[in-house]
Amino acid sequence: MSRAKGNLAEDKACKFLDENGFMIIERNFYSRFGEIDIIATKDEVLHFVEVKSGLDYESAIQNITPQKLSRLLRTGDVYMKKNSLDVDFMYDAIIVTPQDVELVDNITI
Incomplete structure (x- = not known):
């Protein structure tokens, strides 16, 4: 996926989060990792x-492959320790399709 498409999907995801009571801390x-x-x-x-x-x-x-999930977990750990x-x-x-934006909670289970 191109960076431009990725940014557009992230923008849609941020809007969705904001509309659903989340406060964006960082992108x-x-x-x-x-x-x-x-x-x-x-x-x-x-x-x-x-x-x-x-x-x-x-x-x-x-x-969202097992390898991607592993990198995500390690990066989250770095963020927690750094801060x-x-x-x-x-x-x-957050899954962004042309028709919908959907939140999938707790993907580590």
């Missing part, structure tokens, strides 16, 4: 959000 946090697309809070819980887009839900969600955080947190995904 595109990088560590040596990878990137977290969006970091947000809601109800005193920190959410590390992976944004995936595709023509349909299935093609987008399949791009000396001791808070509740979870890893979520």
Whole structure:
């Protein structure tokens, strides 16, 4: 996916989060392990959000591979340590298709 398409999907995801009571803390946090697309809070819980887009839900969600999830978890750990955080947190995904934007809670289960 091109960076422009990725940015558009992330913009849609941020709008969706904002409309659903989340507060965006940071976008595109990088560590040596990878990137977290969006970091947000809601109800005193920190959410590390992976944004995936595709023509349909299935093609987008399949791009969250075990390797991608592992990098996401390690990057989240770096963020927590770097910011000396001791808070509740979870890893979520937002699936962006031409028809819909959908939040998938707690993708690590």
